[in-house]
Amino acid sequence: MPDRPALSPERKHLQAGETLFRQDQPVRAVYPLRHGGIKRMYESALGWRQLTGFMLPGDVAGLEPNDAPQFGTSAIALQASECCVVPLETAKRCEEDPAVHAALLALLHRDALRQRELLVTIGSMKAAQRLAMLLLDQAAEHRRRGTDGGEVMLAMTRNDIASYLGLTLETVSRLLSRFASVGLITVRHRQLRIVDEKGLSDVHAEADRITLRGPDPA
Structure with a gap:
């Protein structure tokens, strides 16, 4: 060889x-x-x-x-x-x-x-499921590299997320706020922390699960 x-x-x-x-x-x-x-x-x-x-x-x-x-x-x-x-x-x-x-x-x-x-995801899932999928994927990628999967630094902008998931910027911003309001994540600038990964997995599996966590403040 x-x-x-x-x-x-x-x-x-x-x-x-x-x-x-x-x-x-x-x-x-x-x-x-x-x-x-x-x-x-x-x-x-x-x-x-x-x-x-x-x-x-x-x-x-x-x-x-x-x-x-x-x-x-x-x-x-x-x-x-x-x-x-x-x-x-x-x-x-x-x-x-x-x-x-x-x-x-x-x-x-x-x-x-x-x-x-x-x-x-784009072809068959609702907007909340798409965003949950991306956050779970990013957490898994961080863990695969030996870093904290719950602490995700979003290098991409919200416009990038919208393009990737086939959503509008307004929808991405609203969903991030919604996920934070029901205790799934916290967001500070581009630093995102996954508080409830099982809850995110539930939303990924069934978008309506998010309504069980509380009303939409909007």
Whole structure:
């Protein structure tokens, strides 16, 4: 078995709103995220845009299924972020290591599952269920990285959340206030704390559960 090639030490720093790569650009590198957060944005031929996912430290931006030669989405920094730059040829050599190959397949598989869940959520769930799903997903991702799943720093804006879930900004703001008023979460700026994860899971399963916790102040 060949020795595992050393990864490129090059790092790239991004400011909030800066684009790492654009949709349809040739894939020449992949970008393991070290710090910060990235959102993925798809733009149709007709010009409408849909936010399709969020990436946290430990994720690899630019991994395309089936070795697609072009990026399927644009990657945009949610906040000040840092990633490594791994040239595509280096990444392909790394994949010769069974452990690396398995880890990359696991990342692609998890991403595919999250995309499928998003499609089901937008297609069949009510607004409260969609938001509960996102908060539970973010908590699970924080726990997977060894941090407190109950304490979630929302790098994304409410506009980002609205785009991702197929909701309006007004609906997202109203639901966050509603979740806080019935004791599911607390929100201070972008710092969100999940107070009652089981309650959020109940709302995810059945949107009407939230009405059992108290009247809507609106």
